[in-house]
Amino acid sequence: MSSESEDFQAALETALPILRGMKKSLRRSPKATQTSLQRLQAILPSTFEKTGTEHSLTQTPEIASPRIPVNGDDGRLAKLERLKKDILGCTRCPNLVASRTQVVYGIGNPFAELLFVGEAPGEEEDLKGEPFIGKAGQLLTKIIGAMEYSREEIFIANVLKCRPDMPAGESGNRKPKPSEMATCLPWLKQQIELIKPKVIVALGLTAVEGLLGEPITMRDVRGKWLDYSGVPLMPTYHPAYLLRNQTLSEKRKVWEDMLLVLEKLERPISEKQRSYFLEKAS
Ligand code: SF4
Structure with missing residues (x-):
C-alpha cells in the first residue's frame, strides 16, 4: 500500500465512526461529494450504496429518515x-x-x-x-x-x-x-x-x-x-x-x-x- 493510500485509509478509519455517529444522532445519512464517495467506494465497496444522485452510508439503514426525499424536494x-x-x-x-x-x-x-x-x-x-x-x-x-x-x-x-x-x-x-x-x-x-x-x-x-x-x-x-x-x-x-x-x-x-x-x-x-x-x- 502506498503512503498516500495508508494516509487515506487512516483518515477513513477516523472519519467513519464520526459519520456513523452523525447519522445516528441526526437520524439521516450524512452527505458527501461524488468524488469523495467514488474514492471511498473503491476502497470499501460494501459500505456504500448508490441512491440516485446522492449516496448514503448503509451500515445502519434502520435509522435513515424516510421523510427526506433523495431526489428533489417536490417544490x-x-x-x-x-x-x-x-x-x-x-x-x-x-x-x-x-x-x-x-x-x-x-x-x-x-x-x-x-x-x-x-x-x-x-x-x-x-x-x-x-x-x-x-x-x-x-x-x-x-x-x-x-x-x-x-x-x-x-x-x-x-x-x-x-x-x-x-x-x-x-x-x-x-x-x-x-x-x-x-x-x-x-x-x-x-x-x-x-x-x-x-x-x-x-x-x-x-x-x-x-x-x-x-x-x-x-x-x-x-x-x-x-x-x-x-x-x-x-x-x-x-x-x-x-x-x-x-x-x-x-x-x-x-x-x-x-x-x-x-x-x-x-x-x-x-x-x-x-x-x-x-x-x-x-
Ligand atoms: S399580524 Fe399577521 S402574522 Fe401577526 S398575528 Fe396578525 S395575522 Fe398573524
Missing part, C-alpha cells in the same frame, strides 16, 4: 420560502404589528413528520424570532429528545405568529384572543399543507382551541386523537404547565401522549422510553 422549499416572506411581512393585526419586535414564523425541517404547535410567541421568542426558546421551550426540547428526535428534524410553530400585546406599563405575556388566533390561523394552515406532517401535537388548551376554533376542555381531549384538516392531532399539556406542576403523574400524562404519537409515527419505542415516570407516577 415545497420554494413555496415555503414564498410563504415565509408573506408571513414575515404580515400586517393583518395592527395592534400586534405596532407592539411586536418581529413575526415568529416557526422553525424546523420542511419535511418534518411531526409538528408541534403552541399558542403564541412570548417575550423571549418575540425578541429572538424563534418559537419555544424560553424555559418552557427548553423543556419541550427535552421532550423531543426523549422521543429520539432533534429540534432540527421536527417543526415547531405557533397558532398566533406575533406576540400578543400587553396593556401599557405591564410586562409578561398574555394569552392570545380567539379572534387573533382565527385571523392568523390561515398562515399555519398553509404551513401544514406544505410541510405535510403525519402528526400534529397541540401544546396546551389555547393551541387546541386556536386550531379547532371552538372552546375545549383539556380534560376531555388530552391524550385523545383529534383531526386537523385530515392530520391526526394529539392535544397535550403545554410544557409551561409541567413547569408549574412538577409532579411525576402530570409528566407521565404528557409522556403517554408522546408514546401514542411515536406509535402513530411507527417509531421504535424502547423499554426505557415506555417506563419513563412510570414507577412513582401512580
